[in-house]
Amino acid sequence: MVSVTNLTKTYGSVNALNGVNVQVKESELFGVIGPDGAGKSTLFRIILSLLLPDSGEVEVWGFDPVKDYRKIRQMVGYMPGKFSLYEDLSVEENLGFFATVFGTTIKENYHLIKDIYQQIEPFKTRPAGKLSGGMKQKLALSCALIHKPKLLVLDEPTTGVDAVSRSEFWEMLQKLKKQGITILVSTPYMDEASLCDRVALIQKGKILDVAAPSEVVAGFDGKLFGVSGGNMYHLINACKSFEGVESVFPFGEELHLTFKDRDDHSEALMEFLRGKGFDKLNIRLIRPNIEDRFMSLMSSESFHE
Ligand SMILES: Nc1ncnc2c1ncn2[C@@H]1O[C@H](COP(=O)(O)OP(=O)(O)OP(=O)(O)O)[C@@H](O)[C@H]1O
Incomplete structure (x- = not known):
């Protein structure tokens, strides 16, 4: 459903992506695993239509992020690496804002975010900037889901989050996957790779391997x-x-x-x-x-x- 072929992107003399090929299937929980600077965010931002590639082809359910960027932005939910919500708006106001931008309401898609949002709902009047790390993460995920995206793109969602919140977060991803949402998630934590259906290992803009976690290990x-x-x-x-x-x-x-x-x-x-x-x-x-x-x-x- 997401198809990336021979993708390249340079920033000046830095080869951020160097001929990347990746195919993500429908309803798959697909992990992109690699150290800082490997090219994970660049790959995601191109798929999301937020950055132009130098060359190569990308298709998201048949749409081209360059030509069909409006369509793609409706189809995807994005949780960037850095907390990017409005810190001075309350939890509920942030969620309402994202729902409005996508022409929907909290009520309409509440069932999708219920499990996650219920955990922060008691604090719905609190400014987002005053939430704990784990709660910010849950709010960001709720905002990324409120317009019922086909594809959820999560850039290092568990970086800097405590171990308990990290495992809760992965449980939530498993539930979302069961609801048919395709998930593309990056992480620098190798232990999280085993929680994905398939992973791509990336380093210096090159994909080193794409396989199920057990197959990656078997390749040793x-x-x-x-x-x-x-x-x-x-x-x-x-x-x-x-x-x-x-x-x-x-x-x-x-x-x-x-x-x-x-x-x-x-x-x-x-x-x-x-x-x-x-x-x-x-x-x-x-x-x-x-x-x-x-x-x-x-x-x-x-x-x-
Ligand atoms: N706007 C930019 N200008 C110049 N170089 C950039 C820019 N964005 C990223 N880079 C460089 O491109 C390479 C890939 O960066 P990218 O952010 O995609 O990696 P990443 O795997 O997401 O790592 P990180 O977690 O550190 O963001 C790195 O060498 C980075 O320094």
């Missing part, structure tokens, strides 16, 4: 090790200085490490690290997660640049 080739014991910073540097190590990065309490041939050289590494004075070491074979796959794709991408 070879053996992965968890290394712990001693000062993390010194341990990373020591691991990096071992000939056969390909990648090493911190993940929670331990380091995730691969060898260049993706085989098991843990005994040799253990001996090497002991020689450097690390005496409480633990090296274990572990199962990769999405972040491991992402790191692996990123390092092979930089290698080929």
Whole structure:
């Protein structure tokens, strides 16, 4: 329903999007996962008709964001990364404003936002600027939904939001999806990728992979090790200085490490690290997660640049 083909966009010398191809299906919860500056907002803003591409094609239910921008703006609900509501208007006034702009009323589409809006309705006379982070997020989502969009575009909706509100937010997205709304959501949090039907991994304006989260992980080739014991910073540097190590990065309490041939050289590494004075070491074979796959794709991408 959203089709992006060979999309490019540059800002001066920055290649924000570099030949991006993505297809989002109807009623899909589709995640765009990548670090800051990867190009997520640029991609979304072009799909939303808010930014012109340099080249490539985009279709939203058959409409072109450049030519048919009026049509597309009626069809999409957008929650930008930064809080963009009127801080001095009350909760209810903000919602009423968005409903009016789209020629509808709160009453007409109340059923769509009910679950979400009910949680902030007790504060409906409070200025939006005085709401907590989690409540602002719920109001922004209600405003994005009030005109019953076919496509909901959420740019990093959970950045800076506490863990409980984050998981509540994803539950709300699952419910909206069941009502037939197609959702395009970006996040820098890899753990949220597993909550999507499919994800696109993006880095430096290039799509590295598009697949279901389990398939992304299954694409990880070879053996992965968890290394712990001693000062993390010194341990990373020591691991990096071992000939056969390909990648090493911190993940929670331990380091995730691969060898260049993706085989098991843990005994040799253990001996090497002991020689450097690390005496409480633990090296274990572990199962990769999405972040491991992402790191692996990123390092092979930089290698080929
Ligand atoms: N208006 C602009 N002028 C110049 N460069 C820009 C502009 N907007 C974005 N960029 C650059 O384009 C690249 C992609 O930015 P974009 O905002 O799309 O990434 P992102 O993945 O959404 O990350 P973030 O979460 O940091 O916004 C970055 O290098 C960014 O610095």
